[in-house]
Amino acid sequence: MTTRSDVELRVPADTAYVAVLRTTTAGLAARLDFTLDDIEDLRIAVGEACAMVLEQARADGDLHATFDLGSGELSVTVSADADAASEPDTDGFAWQVLTALTTRASAEVTPDAVGITLSMKSALLD
Amino acid sequence: MDHVDTGVGGLRTTREQSMELFAELTADDVDAARRIECRDALVHLHLPLVEHCARRFRNRGEPFDDLLQVGTIGLLKSIDRFDLDRGVEFSTYATPTIIGEIKRYFRDKGWAIRVPRRLQEMRMMIGTVTSELSQSLGRSPTPREIAERIGVTVDDVMEGIESSNAYATLSLDAGGDGSDEGGPSMLDAIGQDDAALEHVEIRESIKPLLEQLPAREKQILMLRFFRGMTQSQIAAEIGVSQMHVSRLLNRTLEQLRESLQGSA
Numbered sequence: 476m477t478t479r480s481d482v483e484l485r486v487p488a489d490t491a492y493v494a495v496l497r498t499t500t501a502g503l504a505a506r507l508d509f510t511l512d513d514i515e516d517l518r519i520a521v522g523e524a525c526a527m528v529l530e531q532a533r534a535d536g537d538l539h540a541t542f543d544l545g546s547g548e549l550s551v552t553v554s555a556d557a558d559a560a561s562e563p564d565t566d567g568f569a570w571q572v573l574t575a576l577t578t579r580a581s582a583e584v585t586p587d588a589v590g591i592t593l594s595m596k597s598a599l600l601d
Numbered sequence: 602m603d604h605v606d607t608g609v610g611g612l613r614t615t616r617e618q619s620m621e622l623f624a625e626l627t628a629d630d631v632d633a634a635r636r637i638e639c640r641d642a643l644v645h646l647h648l649p650l651v652e653h654c655a656r657r658f659r660n661r662g663e664p665f666d667d668l669l670q671v672g673t674i675g676l677l678k679s680i681d682r683f684d685l686d687r688g689v690e691f692s693t694y695a696t697p698t699i700i701g702e703i704k705r706y707f708r709d710k711g712w713a714i715r716v717p718r719r720l721q722e723m724r725m726m727i728g729t730v731t732s733e734l735s736q737s738l739g740r741s742p743t744p745r746e747i748a749e750r751i752g753v754t755v756d757d758v759m760e761g762i763e764s765s766n767a768y769a770t771l772s773l774d775a776g777g778d779g780s781d782e783g784g785p786s787m788l789d790a791i792g793q794d795d796a797a798l799e800h801v802e803i804r805e806s807i808k809p810l811l812e813q814l815p816a817r818e819k820q821i822l823m824l825r826f827f828r829g830m831t832q833s834q835i836a837a838e839i840g841v842s843q844m845h846v847s848r849l850l851n852r853t854l855e856q857l858r859e860s861l862q863g864s865a
Binding site for chain 1: 742745832833858
């Protein structure tokens with residue numbers, strides 16, 4: 476049992492809704508005073524993570540996003556209901572993109588769900 | 602066209618059939634009538650791909666049949682432009698063109714979001730202030746810093762940035778200046794930084810796609826992901842705004858993703 480997330484969003488598991496999650500991510504990152512570079516990187520990363528998760532998502536399922544707001548740090552988890560989910564390909568180009576754009580990226584797979592967590596520390600912390 | 606098997610399944614895969622047809626279509630010793638047959642056969646063979654692409658745009662207020670029709674125009678264009686020697690699967694090559702054609706159709710129908718004048722001005726102001734602040738701060742500014750400089754709220758700035766993302770559909774095509782000088786030298790240039798990525802499937806699946814990207818898109822992608830430069834640094838290096846870099850990156854990644862899915 477993890478602690479409650481600061482912001483949660485549930486949308487249909489459909490690429491049409493990815494833009495909503497990207498925009499939400501950007502809005503929250505702006506609120507945390509991330510730089511524009513970081514914000515745009517996060518926006519792209521969330522889009523990539525959603526694309527990876529949606530590949531395995533059940534068509535009638537949900538796409539979940541939870542956002543944890545720290546001081547100068549933002550963590551986003553996107554997950555979807557999936558049948559017989561498998562580990563995302565962490566050797567592929569998409570994963571390379573995720574890790575290049577964020578401070579940390581990890582995948583969580585359970586038998587009926589697949590999720591990716593990204594976090595980014597603000598460039599201003601250094 | 603009795604000797605052209607356009608049926609699905611059967612003994613030969615779509616891929617093999619299309620390779621053979623393309624080989625014949627481009628051979629020197631084939632007469633015009635036969636060429637037309639081959640082209641027809643190729644179209645029939647790949648109609649399912651058009652359907653697949655068009656399906657993504659269902660429920661957006663346009664009849665599915667119309668989407669199929671414009672998608673097929675994209676397919677025809679791809680068939681006429683395809684070059685076997687590039688070593689790319691035809692489906693990989695055709696998917697972005699088909700999707701592009703469908704998107705253009707929506708755009709021409711006025712579907713793309715119209716950005717109000719107020720937001721267009723905000724967008725331009727954000728662009729100017731962003732480069733000023735990047736200069737004076739030596740790093741990318743935060744939306745708050747931009748907002749304070751312009752004298753508006755952070756929400757106004759974010760709204761302006763969102764609108765500039767929506768604006769992309771209108772301005773991107775005009776964006777590329779088609780300068781080709783970065784072409785092969787970019788791939789040469791990444792040679793030494795590439796070592797850590799040896800294990801990545803990029804060699805097999807991405808490289809042919811990268812080769813097809815316009816020089817500038819390829820350069821931005823390389824600088825961001827293989828050189829680890831920030832969007833601001835890239836913007837300074839190639840002389841466009843950071844927002845433009847962001848848009849180009851987004852679009853290029855989306856294209857790569859669609860191409861990879863199309864070829865899977």
